[in-house]
Amino acid sequence: xxxxxxxxxxxxxxxxxxxxxxxxxxxxxxxxxxxxxxxxxxxxxxxxxxxxxxxxxxxxxxxxxxxxxxxxxxxxxxxxxxxxxxxxxxxxxxxxxxxxxxxxxxxxxxxxxxxxxxxxxxxxxxxxxxxxxxxxxxxxxxxxxxxxxxxxxxxxxxxxxxxxxxxxxxxxxxxxxxxxxxxxxxxxxxxxxxxxxxxxxxxxxxxxxxxxxxxxxxxxxxxxxxxxxxxxxxxxxxxxxxxxxxxxxxxxxxxxxxxxxxxxxxxxxxxxxxxxxxxxxxxxxxxxxxxxxxxxxxxxxxxxxxxxxxxxxxxxxxxxxxxxxxxxxxxxxxxxxxxxxxxxxxxxxxxxxxxxxxxxxxxxxxxxxxxxxxxxxxxxxxxxxxxxxxxxxxxxxxxxxxxxxxxxxxxxxxxxxxxxxxxxxx
Numbered sequence: 400x401x402x403x404x405x406x407x408x409x410x411x412x413x414x415x416x417x418x419x420x421x422x423x424x425x426x427x428x429x430x431x432x433x434x435x436x437x438x439x440x441x442x443x444x445x446x447x448x449x450x451x452x453x454x455x456x457x458x459x460x461x462x463x464x465x466x467x468x469x470x471x472x473x474x475x476x477x478x479x480x481x482x483x484x485x486x487x488x489x490x491x492x493x494x495x496x497x498x499x500x501x502x503x504x505x506x507x508x509x510x511x512x513x514x515x516x517x518x519x520x521x522x523x524x525x526x527x528x529x530x531x532x533x534x535x536x537x538x539x540x541x542x543x544x545x546x547x548x549x550x551x552x553x554x555x556x557x558x559x560x561x562x563x564x565x566x567x568x569x570x571x572x573x574x575x576x577x578x579x580x581x582x583x584x585x586x587x588x589x590x591x592x593x594x595x596x597x598x599x600x601x602x603x604x605x606x607x608x609x610x611x612x613x614x615x616x617x618x619x620x621x622x623x624x625x626x627x628x629x630x631x632x633x634x635x636x637x638x639x640x641x642x643x644x645x646x647x648x649x650x651x652x653x654x655x656x657x658x659x660x661x662x663x664x665x666x667x668x669x670x671x672x673x674x675x676x677x678x679x680x681x682x683x684x685x686x687x688x689x690x691x692x693x694x695x696x697x698x699x700x701x702x703x704x705x706x707x708x709x710x711x712x713x714x715x716x717x718x719x720x721x722x723x724x725x726x727x728x729x730x731x732x733x734x735x736x737x738x739x740x741x742x743x744x745x746x747x748x749x750x751x752x753x754x755x756x757x758x759x760x761x762x763x764x765x766x767x768x769x770x771x772x773x774x775x776x777x778x779x780x781x782x783x784x785x786x787x788x789x790x791x792x793x794x795x796x797x798x799x800x801x802x803x804x805x806x807x808x809x810x811x812x813x814x815x816x817x818x819x820x821x822x823x824x825x
Contacts, residue, residue: 404809695736702742
């Protein structure tokens with residue numbers, strides 16, 4: 400590390416007018432329950448931060464009366480947010496086009512006031528670094544309360560400050576990786592939306608059947624695929640469905656098998672994803688289930704339906720799906736289960752849970768094997784693209800996380816790392 404690099408506390412940077420760190424209003428000034436509304440100013444809690452992003456749309460909103468009373472924690476574009484109470488250490492960068500928002504008492508904004516001395520994107524990178532997280536870890540256990548790092552404690556934390564040109568270079572390198580990861584995430588959202596749209600059109604709205612019944616060619620579909628769909632409906636005891644399709648119970652179509660307990664001490668690092676009731680929770684070196692497959696939340700988050708493109712381990716808060724002979728399309732069953740309100744089929748216990756016997760009584764339409772085979776071909780292509788993007792993003796994240804401490808220590812010179820050129824936009 401060169402002589403030009405130096406370290407300063409947050410408190411010193413505030414006194415120099417370089418940085419402002421502030422949390423949301425406490426006590427009488429914070430919003431009251433009756434001041435939360437459907438449309439208003441976003442009130443950002445720790446739960447509203449995920450993977451470096453602020454989830455403005457799903458965040459709670461407060462009315463103008465509450466906003467006018469609040470004097471602290473009024474956010475701005477470019478702020479770096481830190482969760483410091485309950486869940487400590489979530490970091491997010493507020494985009495330039497962010498809507499109006501305020502921080503809750505659980506969150507703090509870190510705002511670069513003098514960008515000739517402190518690059519805000521460098522600040523975002525530093526707050527994600529092992530050096531900063533180590534500081535947070537030592538402070539979060541200073542009280543007997545839930546994990547908490549007070550504003551006073553935050554002002555005692557230190558920030559590593561390279562020369563401003565080096566800050567720009569570090570920010571540019573890491574931003575380029577973050578941007579690609581974010582692009583992959585948006586691409587996957589689009590691909591998933593396309594998959595759901597196909598499922599809904601074919602199996603919920605029955606668009607191809609309705610088109611043929613009206614003497615039209617189904618839109619966006621080749622003649623071979625269209626030929627697999629009937630041209631009329633028929634009444635069953637339960638509902639009207641395309642002719643020749645069956646209505647069966649979930650229990651006729653699949654088994655919800657119990658996941659297996661995986662004690663943390665027995666979890667050996669590997670490339671097998673481990674799934675809990677709300678998605679992936681880690682990695683293991685042995686699979687429980689051959690993929691691709693479906694995981695259904697059993698305890699804690701009952702009814703959450705998750706897809707695994709590979710072999711996986713399903714822990715004891717989940718079920719995994721085993722198909723029976725009536726339907727061999729795992730893709731079709733995945734989207735069909737997502738259509739059902741499984742979360743309402745609760746087990747009678749203190750912890751929210753899914754009663755699989757109730758789930759088995761739900762109804763599911765079963766199309767012809769040829770249609771399911773064609774649907775699987777479409778889904779396999781889309782899911783393969785999603786999986787490829789996920790793998791790339793995982794690798795990019797690993798590269799970013801390995802680079803970050805080396806860049807911040809000066810072990811790797813940031814100005815010597817090529818990122819493809821282009822002007823850096825602060």
